[in-house]
Structures are given as C-alpha cells and as structure tokens.
Amino acid sequence: MKTAPLKGTRDYLPKEVxxxxxxxxxxxxxxxxxxxxxITTPIIEDAVNLDKSDGGENLNLIFKILKRGKKLxxxxxxxxISENDLxxxxxxxxxxxxxxxxxxxxxxxxxxxxxxIQMDRVYRAENPQxxxxxxxxxxxxxxxxxxxxxxxxxxxxxTAKALKLIGIEQFTVKINDRRIxxxxxxxCGFPEESNERLAIIxxxxxKIGLEGVNAELKEAEFSSEAISSFIKLFxxxxxxxxxxxxxxxxxxxxxxxxxxxxxxxxSDGSFPIVFAPSLVRGQGYYTGxxxxxxxxxxNGACAGGGRYDNLIGKFLKEDIPAVGFxxxxxxxxxxxxxxxxxxxxxxxxxxLFYNQEDYINALKKAEELRNSYMVSLFFRPKKLGKFLNRxxxxxxxGYMVYGEEDGIKIFQS
Amino acid sequence: MKTAPLKGTRDYLPKEVxxxxxxxxxxxxxxxxxxxxxITTPIIEDAVNLDKSDGGENLNLIFKILKRGKKLxxxxxxxxISENDLxxxxxxxxxxxxxxxxxxxxxxxxxxxxxxIQMDRVYRAENPQxxxxxxxxxxxxxxxxxxxxxxxxxxxxxTAKALKLIGIEQFTVKINDRRIxxxxxxxCGFPEESNERLAIIxxxxxKIGLEGVNAELKEAEFSSEAISSFIKLFxxxxxxxxxxxxxxxxxxxxxxxxxxxxxxxxSDGSFPIVFAPSLVRGQGYYTGxxxxxxxxxxNGACAGGGRYDNLIGKFLKEDIPAVGFxxxxxxxxxxxxxxxxxxxxxxxxxxLFYNQEDYINALKKAEELRNSYMVSLFFRPKKLGKFLNRxxxxxxxGYMVYGEEDGIKIFQS
Numbered sequence: 001m002k003t004a005p006l007k008g009t010r011d012y013l014p015k016e017v018x019x020x021x022x023x024x025x026x027x028x029x030x031x032x033x034x035x036x037x038x039i040t041t042p043i044i045e046d047a048v049n050l051d052k053s054d055g056g057e058n059l060n061l062i063f064k065i066l067k068r069g070k071k072l073x074x075x076x077x078x079x080x081i082s083e084n085d086l087x088x089x090x091x092x093x094x095x096x097x098x099x100x101x102x103x104x105x106x107x108x109x110x111x112x113x114x115x116x117i118q119m120d121r122v123y124r125a126e127n128p129q130x131x132x133x134x135x136x137x138x139x140x141x142x143x144x145x146x147x148x149x150x151x152x153x154x155x156x157x158x159t160a161k162a163l164k165l166i167g168i169e170q171f172t173v174k175i176n177d178r179r180i181x182x183x184x185x186x187x188c189g190f191p192e193e194s195n196e197r198l199a200i201i202x203x204x205x206x207k208i209g210l211e212g213v214n215a216e217l218k219e220a221e222f223s224s225e226a227i228s229s230f231i232k233l234f235x236x237x238x239x240x241x242x243x244x245x246x247x248x249x250x251x252x253x254x255x256x257x258x259x260x261x262x263x264x265x266x267s268d269g270s271f272p273i274v275f276a277p278s279l280v281r282g283q284g285y286y287t288g289x290x291x292x293x294x295x296x297x298x299n300g301a302c303a304g305g306g307r308y309d310n311l312i313g314k315f316l317k318e319d320i321p322a323v324g325f326x327x328x329x330x331x332x333x334x335x336x337x338x339x340x341x342x343x344x345x346x347x348x349x350x351x352l353f354y355n356q357e358d359y360i361n362a363l364k365k366a367e368e369l370r371n372s373y374m375v376s377l378f379f380r381p382k383k384l385g386k387f388l389n390r391x392x393x394x395x396x397x398g399y400m401v402y403g404e405e406d407g408i409k410i411f412q413s
Numbered sequence: 414m415k416t417a418p419l420k421g422t423r424d425y426l427p428k429e430v431x432x433x434x435x436x437x438x439x440x441x442x443x444x445x446x447x448x449x450x451x452i453t454t455p456i457i458e459d460a461v462n463l464d465k466s467d468g469g470e471n472l473n474l475i476f477k478i479l480k481r482g483k484k485l486x487x488x489x490x491x492x493x494i495s496e497n498d499l500x501x502x503x504x505x506x507x508x509x510x511x512x513x514x515x516x517x518x519x520x521x522x523x524x525x526x527x528x529x530i531q532m533d534r535v536y537r538a539e540n541p542q543x544x545x546x547x548x549x550x551x552x553x554x555x556x557x558x559x560x561x562x563x564x565x566x567x568x569x570x571x572t573a574k575a576l577k578l579i580g581i582e583q584f585t586v587k588i589n590d591r592r593i594x595x596x597x598x599x600x601c602g603f604p605e606e607s608n609e610r611l612a613i614i615x616x617x618x619x620k621i622g623l624e625g626v627n628a629e630l631k632e633a634e635f636s637s638e639a640i641s642s643f644i645k646l647f648x649x650x651x652x653x654x655x656x657x658x659x660x661x662x663x664x665x666x667x668x669x670x671x672x673x674x675x676x677x678x679x680s681d682g683s684f685p686i687v688f689a690p691s692l693v694r695g696q697g698y699y700t701g702x703x704x705x706x707x708x709x710x711x712n713g714a715c716a717g718g719g720r721y722d723n724l725i726g727k728f729l730k731e732d733i734p735a736v737g738f739x740x741x742x743x744x745x746x747x748x749x750x751x752x753x754x755x756x757x758x759x760x761x762x763x764x765l766f767y768n769q770e771d772y773i774n775a776l777k778k779a780e781e782l783r784n785s786y787m788v789s790l791f792f793r794p795k796k797l798g799k800f801l802n803r804x805x806x807x808x809x810x811g812y813m814v815y816g817e818e819d820g821i822k823i824f825q826s
C-alpha cells in the first residue's frame with residue numbers, strides 16, 4: 001500500500017484545514033452578502049460534454065473514467081481500441097462547463113439573471129513535476145442572463161471585496177475585451193481564422209516578453225508586415241485606451257470605460273482598475289470582456305474571468321449571455337499560510353486531561369465548557385509537559401487538568 | 414451535449430444548497446466543539462490502495478481512472494488487456510481508507526490519540542435505477558490511537574449531539590461487537606473460515622427476516638445442526654446481553670456494558686443505547702465494536718460505524734487502534750428537505766431593484782444594507798409583481814425598490 005497521496009494531490013493537516021475553511025467561509029459570506037446563491041454540481045461529467053467544451057488546452061488534461069461491467073467487456077473485445085471507446089465519464093477541469101450544463105438543465109427553477117456561487121474542486125492532469133496541483137479548489141461567481149456591463153461591474157466589486165476580506169489588500173484589476181484583440185489582429189493584417197493561434201502566442205507575453213512573441217509569430221510564419229505592425233503597436237509601453245480606440249469598434253471601448261468608471265465610483269480608489277490591451281486569458285470559450293486581478297507580491301494572476309456568451313448555447317438552442325470571475329484559491333492559500341496570522345473570531349481550542357476514575361465527570365465538565373471553547377478530552381499522559389508542547393504545536397490554545405484547582409490555562413504566544 | 418447530470422449524481426438548487434450548507438456547518442461545529450479536528454484528503458487515490466483495502470462489496474463499485482499518455486499507449490499495444498492494466502487511480506468509495514493512508518503518511522505531525530473530522534464526497538458505481546446516488550456526502554468522526562472504550566463513548570455522544578442539533582430528535586443507538594458475532598458462530602458450530610460469508614447473510618436479517626436467513630444458510634450448505642442452533646438462539650426476540658454472555662468471551666460483554674453505562678450517564682436518557690446481537694454492519698475491515706443509529710421515521714440506519722484496528726497496519730508496519738462513526742448525510746438531507754423548515758440564524762436575503770440612471774447610488778445603498786442583509790441587485794423589471802412571485806419562490810425574504818420611500822418590504826409567509 002502507498003502512504004503518500006497521489007502526485008499533484010495533497011493531504012491537508014488540521015492547521016491547514018482551519019485556514020482553508022476560514023478563507024472559504026469568508027469568501028462565501030462576501031459572495032452571499034452580494035446576493036449570489038450557491039449551487040453544487042457533480043465532480044463527474046459525461047465524457048461527451050467535456051470533450052466538446054472549448055476548454056482550450058485543458059481538454060488535454062482531463063482525467064477519464066473507465067467504463068464498467070458489460071460496457072467495458074464489449075470494448076475490450078474490439079480489434080482496435082481507442083481512448084474514447086474506453087471511457088464514458090471524466091472529472092471536470094473547471095466549474096464553468098458544469099455551470100453551463102446546470103443552467104440549461106435547471107433554467108425553469110432559476111432566477112433571471114442568475115447570480116451564482118460555485119466553490120468546489122476541479123481536476124487537471126497537469127505535470128506534477130512542475131509543482132502543479134492536479135486537484136484544486138476554485139471559487140467562482142457568475143452572472144447568467146445579463147448582457148449589460150452591470151454584470152461585469154458587480155463581479156469585479158464582489159471579487160475585490162472578498163479579496164480584501166481575506167487579507168489581499170493591494171491589487172490591480174486589469175480589463176480587456178477579446179473582440180478588441182480580434183480587431184487589433186485584423187487591423188495589423190492577420191487572417192481572421194488565426195485569431196486563436198495568435199491569442200495563444202500573445203498570452204505568453206508576460207513570460208517571454210514582446211521579443212519572444214515576435215520570434216514565435218515569425219516561427220508560425222505569419223506575414224512579416226502583419227507581425228511588424230503588431231509589434232510596433234505594443235512596443236509603446238503606455239499604449240492607451242484612446243490609441244487602441246482608433247483601431248477597433250468603439251462600442252467595446254465604451255463598454256470598458258463604463259465598467260471602469262462605475263467600479264471607480266464605488267471603490268473610492270481603494271484599488272485601481274486599468275485597461276490592459278495585452279491581456280488574453282487562456283480559455284477558448286471567452287467571447288467579450290476578460291479581466292484578472294494582479295496582487296502585490298503574487299506572481300501571475302490571483303483571480304481571473306470573462307464573458308462567455310456562447311457556451312450555454314451549446315446545451316440550449318439559444319445563446320444566453322454569461323460572465324464569470326474566479327478566485328485562484330490555492331495560490332492565495334499558499335501565501336496566507338506563509339504569513340501565519342491567527343484566524344479571527346474563532347472559539348479557543350483547549351485540551352481537558354482526565355484520570356480514568358473521573359471520566360464521567362470530566363465528560364460533563366467538557367460539555368459545560370463547550371459553550372465557550374472547543375474542548376478535546378485526553379487521558380492524562382505520564383509526561384504532561386512534553387504532551388503540552390505537542391498540543392501547542394498542533395494548534396491548541398490552552399488546556400485544563402480535570403480536578404486541579406487552577407482551571408483553564410491559555411498558552412502565551 | 415447532455416443537459417442532465419450523470420445518472421446517480423445530482424445538481425443542487427440554491428434552496429437545497431442553503432440547507433445542505435446549514436446542516437454541514439451545524440454538524441461540523443458540533444464535531445469541532447467536541448475537540449475533533451478537520452482534515453481533507455484527495456478524492457482520487459492510488460488504484461493499488463483501493464483494490465487491497467478490504468472494502469467488502471464496495472470494491473466492485475470503484476470508479477477507475479484511465480492511464481494517460483505513453484503509459485496508456487503501452488497498454489493499448491498489449492495483446493490482451495485487463496481492467497487493471499488500464500487504470501492507475503480511482504475515486505474513493507469511503508473516507509476511512511483515505512484516513513488510514515493519511516494517518517500513516519502524516520503520523521509525526523498529528524496528535525495521539527488523533528480525533529479527526531472528515532466531511533466530504535465519496536463515489537460508488539451503484540445501480541442508479543434503484544435510486545442510489547453515485548456521488549454523495551459522508552460526515553465522519555474517527556479516533557485513532559486509542560484502544561480504550563472511551564473512544565467509542567465520545568464518538569457516540571458527539572454523533573448523538575450533532576443529530577439532535579440538526580433536528581433528529583428521536584433515535585436509538587444500537588451496539589454490538591464483531592467478535593461476539595464470531596463467538597456465536599463458533600458456539601453454533603460453524604467453521605471459523607466462514608465468518609465473513611455468515612456475516613453477509615446475517616446482515617440481511619432486517620430485510621429478509623430470520624426465515625430468510627435460515628433459507629440462505631441452508632442454500633449455502635452449512636451443517637443443519639449449526640443452522641438450527643443459530644436460528645434457535647435468535648428466535649428469542651428478547652435475546653439479552655446476559656444470555657449472549659454465556660456463549661462468548663466476557664471481555665467483549667464488559668466493554669459494551671461500559672460503553673452503555675457511560676453513555677447513559679451523560680445522555681440523561683435523552684436517547685436509548687441498546688445491545689443489538691443481530692447488528693452486523695457491512696464493511697470487511699471492522700474488527701471489534703460496531704454501532705449504528707436508527708431514527709424514528711427513517712428506514713434503515715442514519716449513522717453507523719465501528720472499530721477497525723487492522724486497517725492502518727496495512728500502511729504501517731504496526732497495527733494502530735482506530736474507531737469511527739459516520740452520519741449518512743444524504744438520507745438526513747432528504748428527510749429535512751421534506752420538512753421544509755426555515756434555516757435558523759441566517760441573514761435575510763432581499764432584492765434591490767434599480768433603474769439604470771440610479772445604478773451607482775443603488776450599488777452604494779446595497780453596500781450599506783449588506784451589514785444586515787444579503788442584497789441582490791436587479792434591474793427593475795417591467796412586470797414587477799410577477800417577478801416578486803419568482804423571487805419569493807427562489808427563497809428571497811423580501812425586496813426594496815431603490816428611490817421609493819417605503820424601504821424594505823419583507824414577504825409574509
């Protein structure tokens with residue numbers, strides 16, 4: 001038997017789970033206060049839904065579930081077997097695809113617009129050697145059925161509030177529109193059918209810089225005129241919304257301006273929201289606005305999202321506007337674990353030591369104390385001092401020995 | 414694309430999730446107050462661990478995950494392919510196996526005894542045509558490293574308290590010991606190596622009655638003397654602990670008596686705890702005490718557990734005593750959904766309607782109100798009355814129209 005968890009998955013210790021639960025509850029409360037409703041969907045999805053979902057590179061990272069019983073026997077008898085023959089389900093790689101299916105399935109029982117929370121686990125067969133998790137938590141809010149930019153405004157304000165409540169104080173919201181990107185590509189002279197390939201290359205800008213993008217565009221054999229026009233545009237590091245406005249449809253610019261103005265009116269400048277013409281976001285299903293949060297001291301984005309007006313249409317016969325924002329929970333958890341700050345507003349946790357002959361009375365005493373404390377009973381160990389060190393490390397706040405006069409002693413830290 | 418969730422899995426609506434979250438939080442708080450610490454383990458486990466885990470019939474219900482990339486290619490090139498060749502992981506079928514692996518993996522960072530909470534999803538490829546869920550929630554507490562019967566006492570008291578807090582008022586705790594069963598089988602003259610087969614048959618007593626058990630024992634061709642001795646013993650419907658004591662090791666009886674006396678001293682008779690000589694519990698890994706909760710109005714058990722002193726030894730070189738108690742969350746959720754009682758101690762949820770020209774001020778007003786209410790903003794619909802019906806159904810408690818004098822209106826129900 002193997003004692004370690006599978007590569008890319010983690011066992012969480014009690015101390016870690018207390019922090020994870022605190023963070024999740026704080027985020028959930030912020031979302032609920034803002035009028036969003038929580039739903040849950042299954043972790044397993046039909047293989048067909050996953051395969052046809054426009055998930056971009058994530059489609060190569062799906063954990064697939066083997067067929068069972070006679071269904072499997074029939075496949076194993078075939079002369080030539082492919083991966084798809086063997087599987088009928090898979091683990092979801094994000095929460096947006098299941099949400100789209102959910103909305104299509106439950107539409108008649110839901111409000112329009114539907115303001116929805118999902119906080120749950122997703123799975124990707126990432127390379128664990130690069131330190132990537134294969135099982136991780138996402139915290140998403142989405143608004144379905146609202147084509148107005150007010151949906152974006154509320155997602156941004158609500159996400160910003162949640163981040164502040166969990167201790168992420170300094171951050172910038174970056175915003176762009178996939179259609180602005182498409183207009184820029186067109187303006188530079190790239191062929192329209194290359195938009196997705198172009199986006200994938202341009203998305204690497206943060207890692208490989210503009211020169212790297214230039215090299216990859218050349219390698220992909222795009223016309224040199226288009227490439228130089230594109231590189232020229234983005235070599236201006238202070239490329240403004242006014243400059244971009246000259247080369248793209250003005251509605252998109254007005255949308256972004258409305259979002260930024262409204263968010264600014266509410267945030268009182270407590271966080272900046274800026275136009276970021278080089279923002280791409282990886283998912284294939286985004287159709288309009290895209291945004292992410294960059295926080296001080298974090299490498300890469302700690303939240304991201306965008307509008308995906310065509311995804312629900314894959315399940316229904318009509319398109320439904322939709323937009324979502326997802327907090328990268330695991331990254332934030334990692335940083336806050338390092339900070340090691342106490343969890344606010346929790347009952348203190350104490351150990352109550354007893355001798356066997358006092359057990360019933362100690363149980364009664366514990367039950368009394370539980371109105372004010374979390375109380376864990378322990379048989380009094382021979383070496384109490386050594387044991388006290390262990391419980392302090394294990395995040396107990398204090399202890400009491402049943403029958404001794406001096407009551408509860410809280411550790412000084 | 415398929416809009417329905419996979420058979421045996423469920424989409425939960427906002428109303429349902431509010432109740433599920435409330436129940437889970439209430440149970441979690443009861444567990445934590447009693448000094449248990451929450452951990453989490455991955456939903457995916459190594460296939461080897463699952464296959465060798467003594468999970469009884471659950472081993473036939475494991476969802477297995479297909480190998481990926483080159484590992485899969487190599488298998489597909491083989492002349493003859495078996496199920497096990499194709500898979501390297503699976504979805505856990507309970508929380509006890511992952512806990513045993515977790516304890517072996519993290520032992521040096523954990524307290525002894527380790528009082529632990531797990532509340533999470535498990536997966537079984539049950540037949541969905543029988544209405545069985547394939548993805549469901551379990552709420553477990555376990556005590557690892559305590560061989561004394563105090564561990565059983567605390568599990569029973571804590572589970573009973575959690576059940577009362579979520580509204581299960583009238584229930585009986587039934588208790589037995591696997592070793593008493595084994596002694597009874599031996600006393601009746603069955604061969605020792607048949608214990609597991611005997612337990613599987615006897616476990617059906619609730620469904621098929623003593624006559625059904627008699628028939629199945631005959632069908633399995635056990636000696637007719639042993640069968641008639643066994644049936645005679647259990648045809649006494651008031652079979653007492655004293656009578657059973659005559660045919661089994663007395664230590665087991667004393668253990669049960671200690672557990673019952675101590676629990677009774679603490680429960681003040683608020684629930685009965687009774688010796689149940691026909692209690693079996695299905696899992697193959699139980700080694701000693703077993704127990705379950707039968708609640709008024711529930712068919713079958715709504716919580717169950719027992720001692721599994723050998724399971725952790727499969728991961729470590731030494732055996733570690735362990736005992737656990739699991740609440741059958743889904744069954745309880747089903748019953749409480751039908752009762753349809755309001756959730757205590759929650760902020761009320763209101764809709765705030767706005768016209769576009771007031772949007773920024775309405776956002777500010779909503780932010781103020783969020784100290785006391787959950788506030789969801791809606792663009793003022795043309796037919797407000799009809800919309801109000803919908804939000805009341807969707808579990809809003811009231812509404813307010815921005816700019817109108819009369820403030821918040823709470824629905825009367």
